[in-house]
Amino acid sequence: MPAPVSLEPGYVLHARPWRETSLLLECLTAEHGRIGLIARGVRGAHTPTARADLQPLRRLRLSYSRQGELGRLHAAELMALHALGGEALLAALYVNELLVRLLPREDAHAHLFAQYQTLLEQLSGARASAWLLRRFERDLLEAMGYAPLLDREAESGAPVQAGLRYAYAPERGPLRWQPHLGGSGLRGSALLALAHDQVPEAQDLPDLRRLLRELISLHLGGRALASWSLAPLARPRPHAAD
Template sequence: MPGLFQAEGIVLKGRDYQETARLLTILTRSHGKIEAIVKGVRKPHSSLRSGTQQLCRSRFLFYAGKNLATVTQCEVQEIFAPLRQDLKRMARAYYLVEIADNVVMPGQVNQAMYLLLQQGLENLGELEPDLVCRAFEARTLKILGLEPCLDACAACQGTLAGCGRVAIAPAAGGALCPNCQGHQGREFLLSRGSLKTWQQLSRLHWQYLKRLQVSSPLMRELGEVMPAFLEYYLDRRLRSRAFINELGGDAIDRPGKN
């Protein structure tokens, strides 16, 4: 029903709309993901310009029309300034936003995903960027109820025998014992250290992640398999990974063990 309502939200993306307007996708804490028009925002002196930029967290006043909402007022809460001064961090911010945009459906209220995005963007300005991305991926899978089984075989629930590298498959939902390998589609090999780090990334409070020391080899392993898991369950490629790769970040499209 048409009417005014308020909501705090983060601008995920926007595009020019008509002559001076923009059409925004905003993830709100209380009303889910909203498509909203901001009229006149492309005029030089628009009061709405600062609070409707991409990656800006604002408090919005919306008018709910029949088809689209309209932003009538906004008050900036946070612009995540450290990200805007560092291209590497900005690229990772786009990645987090793309994940959130694909996870939350229009109109679906998902406060856990909203808070995760807010926390991810805040910590991206302070912590190692790729560590934040891995933690964000792990926590997104947890929110979706798709946290992988890493303590036992996801296929037969047997023990992960031996002390070497462990096969892990998105289609199986986690790690595989030697007997179950080779039957679950694309597989990756991870060290035991990577498995332990994945679990820590999923469970540790953000403030403790500052103390987490992850070696470059482990980070490379996780940077290959964790996005693959997320893309498998989202059933789509995350395009911002290509931009990260262009900047010398995560390597993409490296073949898994088949």
């Protein structure tokens, strides 16, 4: 049996009731990645760990034992609370759903954990969410080993040109757009902005949202994310790149 873990930085991604007084938790931790934990007795009247602390958007120090598929939570110390509302709250809950659905358990990604923490801080600072989400989606795909090709054409390997339009073959990469490919493609400048972490023009954000949703869909086993039906995430506003 693995040794108990003490005071590891982590976040609760999702919590749901289990039996009469307990919770089933999906957590993101700094050293062990996504883990499942049972928090026993936390829904009772007198418990050492408050149920309110075991909710999303709280930075914690978790002490737990790892026991197969589900470990057991021993204690959780609240370190910080990210107070979010409106579109920022929906964006954070969407990212939580992404992580629960896509990250395998016990697969550590220390860099992704740091990026998640930074994202919550940026959302708390009233930063517009659309570009922040596109960056995180890109980084999550990279952490999973599916980094999208963005700055070179799939067929020739030639550099993507900002002034051209491209279709995107999900398992290959950018292809120079031609009318027979359908749609209108997306601008090379949008792909390069995502590749080089530069804020794109507002008109490119809907195209990047569609591209990343298509890439993410490949790894969801045919089941869409519930968050995608929420209007603020489905239709990014024009100023969302500010």
